[in-house]
Amino acid sequence: MSYLCKKLGVSRSSFYEWVNRDTTPTESRHEILTGQVITAFAQSNGVAGYRKVTAALAREGFPVDRKTVAGIMNALGLISPAAQRAFRVANRRSRRTLDPVDLLLRDFSSLTPGAIMVGDITYVRTHEGWLYVATVIDLASRSVLGHASGATMPTRLIVRAMQMAIETGHVKPGAIFHSDHGVQYRSKQFRRYCGRNGIRQSMGAKMECWDNAAAETFFSKLKGERLNWLTFTTRKAAAAEVTSYITHFNTARLHHTLDYATPAEKLAELTLTAA
Known part of the structure; x- marks a missing residue:
């Protein structure tokens, strides 16, 4: 007792x-x-x-x-x-401030380039430690418009990826950016960045990978078709390989959801049609 x-x-x-x-x-x-x-x-x-x-x-x-x-x-x-x-x-x-609502509801069928983007963060093993990779993908063409990598994954990692996407000139005013509930995407810094650049945030349900399937599918291809077969001594080498694959993915890899066009070809086609 x-x-x-x-x-x-x-x-x-x-x-x-x-x-x-x-x-x-x-x-x-x-x-x-x-x-x-x-x-x-x-x-x-x-x-x-x-x-x-x-x-x-x-x-x-x-x-x-x-x-x-x-x-x-x-x-x-x-x-x-x-x-x-x-x-x-x-x-x-x-x-804390409420998370953004889900504006997509698993509808990944956008036909307007730069109107809806998806993104996520993944990691690559190296002998120096993890390399973190963030992406911004145009949903209509499946083009990787922006990406960034680094030894850590602070909010500025996803800001760098989004900034690269914006600098392509394909991101439309009022565009939607859809992600999971990662702390970087919920941060005040990223919210303010999106607000200043006219980007509306969207998030799927917590612990529901299918709500951001389009972004995660790219990472599965990146790892399954390239990274899983390689060993990296340095983060720099891994980052270079990621960039190489993204270039190949955008310009040379045939995409079955695009009727076997490349993302770059589809982006050019949709941009011309919209114009």
Whole structure:
């Protein structure tokens, strides 16, 4: 009982006085359950949440609603360290600006070049450590309009990739840029950058890779057709290979979703049609 008394902040004498006092049948049942909850929590070394405590009681032949267990644990302050951290993270998230909504809803069929772009970040293994690569891809032509690489992946990495895309002259005013919920894409710095350049942000649902499938498909081709077959001693060598593949992808690789035209050919065709 020493651990429990210390956890609850009461003396042992007070605890036994509370156990032995007169109670009603309802109070008695609640106190028995409270004792069982305390014991199950203590047996987990103070790390179990209310779901695991409920499951532990059920295994011991004491089925009880998990909301009841949650209420008892909350009243006693029996909160695991992991739950405390999760609460602090959730509390921080509740105070931040809401993420952009999904403007695509998995519709990757744009026919206007520079109107909708997608992007993501991937990593390449080298003997020096990871090389991070960010891309900006035009959805209509599947051309990689912008890319950037570096030893770290701060927000300026995706800003550099977007700046390269803008400098091609193909990004239209009011263009949509769709990404996942990476911290770089949610940052105030990137939001301000997009706002200054007339770009509307869009994000799919969290933990749903299919919502950004067009961007991730390019990385699967980059790695499957080129990088997975090579070993890089330096980040510089890996970055050069990434740039080489992007040039090949844009100008020489036939794309089945473009009726086997290259992205560069499709971009030129759509740009001419739009003009």
